Amino acid sequence: METQAPIAIDIKGLKKSFDNGKSFVLKGMDLEIPKGMITVIIGFSGTGKSVLLKHILGLHQPTDGSIHVLGRELKNMNREEIIALRKKMGVLFQHAALFDDMTVLENACFPLKEHRPDLSKKQREDMAFHKLKISGLDPEHYSKMPSELSGGMKKRVGLARALALDPDILLYDEPTTGLDPILTEMVDDLINRTHRSHEGSTSVVVSHDLHAAFRIGDNIVMLDKGKVLFQGTPDDFLNAELDLVKRFVDKGMGRKK
Amino acid sequence: MNNTLIENVDLKPSWFAMRVQLIKVWVYKNFCVLGDIIFFLKKSIQLFFTKPSRFPDFIQQLEFIGNKSVLIILLTGSFTGLALSYQIYMGFKLVNATNLVGPTVALGIFKELAPVLTGLIVAARAGGAMAAQLGTMRVSEQIDALEVMGVDPVQYLVSPRVVAAFIAMPMLCAIFDFIAIYSAEILCVNVLNLDAAIFWDKINLWLKPRSVAEGLIKSAFFGLNFAIISTHAGFYARGGARGVGRATNKGVVNSMVMIIILNFFISNIIRVYFSVVD
Numbered sequence: 001m002e003t004q005a006p007i008a009i010d011i012k013g014l015k016k017s018f019d020n021g022k023s024f025v026l027k028g029m030d031l032e033i034p035k036g037m038i039t040v041i042i043g044f045s046g047t048g049k050s051v052l053l054k055h056i057l058g059l060h061q062p063t064d065g066s067i068h069v070l071g072r073e074l075k076n077m078n079r080e081e082i083i084a085l086r087k088k089m090g091v092l093f094q095h096a097a098l099f100d101d102m103t104v105l106e107n108a109c110f111p112l113k114e115h116r117p118d119l120s121k122k123q124r125e126d127m128a129f130h131k132l133k134i135s136g137l138d139p140e141h142y143s144k145m146p147s148e149l150s151g152g153m154k155k156r157v158g159l160a161r162a163l164a165l166d167p168d169i170l171l172y173d174e175p176t177t178g179l180d181p182i183l184t185e186m187v188d189d190l191i192n193r194t195h196r197s198h199e200g201s202t203s204v205v206v207s208h209d210l211h212a213a214f215r216i217g218d219n220i221v222m223l224d225k226g227k228v229l230f231q232g233t234p235d236d237f238l239n240a241e242l243d244l245v246k247r248f249v250d251k252g253m254g255r256k257k
Numbered sequence: 258m259n260n261t262l263i264e265n266v267d268l269k270p271s272w273f274a275m276r277v278q279l280i281k282v283w284v285y286k287n288f289c290v291l292g293d294i295i296f297f298l299k300k301s302i303q304l305f306f307t308k309p310s311r312f313p314d315f316i317q318q319l320e321f322i323g324n325k326s327v328l329i330i331l332l333t334g335s336f337t338g339l340a341l342s343y344q345i346y347m348g349f350k351l352v353n354a355t356n357l358v359g360p361t362v363a364l365g366i367f368k369e370l371a372p373v374l375t376g377l378i379v380a381a382r383a384g385g386a387m388a389a390q391l392g393t394m395r396v397s398e399q400i401d402a403l404e405v406m407g408v409d410p411v412q413y414l415v416s417p418r419v420v421a422a423f424i425a426m427p428m429l430c431a432i433f434d435f436i437a438i439y440s441a442e443i444l445c446v447n448v449l450n451l452d453a454a455i456f457w458d459k460i461n462l463w464l465k466p467r468s469v470a471e472g473l474i475k476s477a478f479f480g481l482n483f484a485i486i487s488t489h490a491g492f493y494a495r496g497g498a499r500g501v502g503r504a505t506n507k508g509v510v511n512s513m514v515m516i517i518i519l520n521f522f523i524s525n526i527i528r529v530y531f532s533v534v535d
Contacts (some may be wrong), residue, residue: 057401057404059404079409082407083409084407086406091402094398095397097398097399098399099399099402100393100399111406114408115407
């Protein structure tokens with residue numbers, strides 16, 4: 001896809017090995033993620049989707065290659081710069097990763113408590129209330145512990161926490177894994193709504209759910225064996241001539257050959 | 258001819274050589290882990306003194322490690338004092354030296370038993386909890402979540418625990434000392450009919466402040482030891498529920514073994530230090 005939009009995340013020649021170069025999970029990946037769009041990264045299991053996401057977040061160091069996020073190369077950043085960059089990124093983890101010793105409201109307040117000490121407790125709580133409301137969680141659940149919530153509710157709290165600092169980039173790691181079809185659709189709508197309500201924000205969704213990719217994606221990236229196999233619009237993806245893409249579409253959309 | 262010679266050489270390593278190789282690998286691996294733990298300790302202490310302040314978390318940990326261990330320390334301390342004084346009384350009675358029961362019990366408790374037993378008990382209680390909590394946070398991606406929110410997980414999770422254990426342990430050890438020696442006195446005076454004045458007088462004569470200090474210093478290092486080993490085990494846990502179990506087991510067992518080993522070395526270092534000062 002010829003992308004005219006400015007680039008939020010630029011990855012060049014990214015390689016990652018966890019066994020000192022004996023084998024590579026990412027094998028020289030080149031990828032540009034445009035600003036202001038929802039990019040869905042799909043692929044079969046074990047193709048390096050989550051490893052790629054962890055590189056974007058700076059949780060893994062590349063074996064080779066470079067990653068530029070919002071114009072800055074991650075490799076050359078010191079601790080303070082990494083922290084400053086991470087404040088501009090929000091992440092919704094696969095299982096929400098809520099802090100289990102905090103209530104829902106405390107979870108949603110946590111990033112504000114850490115990074116906005118200038119705000120009073122009341123102001124922080126008001127902001128967290130607002131984010132939880134945007135995420136569609138009823139106030140009756142705000143004082144509950146994460147263990148008392150359903151899977152869908154946890155995702156909503158995770159999203160409210162990810163949105164707390166109004167990030168420029170939102171990353172979703174398999175947001176609908178393990179959810180029933182109705183909840184899956186609800187989470188997809190939530191991602192869509194959240195993206196549209198945060199003007200100029202960039203969303204990256206890692207998923208293997210093709211239905212979700214078509215529902216929410218402006219840009220679809222398919223990975224295979226540690227490399228980008230395809231990048232384009234949902235329509236381009238449907239009409240792609242690549243054999244593996246066709247197979248993925250057939251299986252993913254439940255289409256008979 | 259040369260080929261025949263080569264064919265006759267047995268290239269399979271001997272049983273002994275294989276065992277030596279395995280031991281070498283084991284030693285190398287454990288030295289690497291030890292080095293990693295030392296860097297982890299250095300980082301956690303450095304980060305405790307950098308902003309943002311983790312003082313509220315430190316107080317919370319002090320309460321968890323210190324306050325919540327008091328009851329178990331009182332219980333074990335009192336029974337240790339009772340058992341030790343009874344055994345020493347029975348032995349000293351044979352040689353008519355029962356007036357030395359007090360100082361012998363006191364020296365044993367203040368210098369060795371209090372710091373070691375406090376260390377072992379608190380390592381099992383608080384160290385196990387630390388490894389399990391951090392391990393669960395690791396496998397459920399909570400530590401990753403902290404990191405991506407721009408919060409240093411070592412500073413947030415490890416530093417307050419390590420510093421709190423270092424501060425809380427001497428206090429717990431002092432409580433152990435106090436309850437153990439009073440339990441010993443109650444048994445010796447009220448049940449074994451020793452003279453209370455002689456009991457305390459002999460303790461005053463033989464027990465020097467430095468003996469008390471030695472125990473307290475040792476316990477502070479034991480606190481540092483179990484906190485860093487347990488948090489390190491939990492922090493790098495992997496592999497779901499089984500991984501958390503393994504990390505907890507590793508944290509507690511290694512902490513306890515290291516307390517016994519460190520006890521020997523720290524005792525000698527302190528003894529050498531005091532003799533140099535003298």
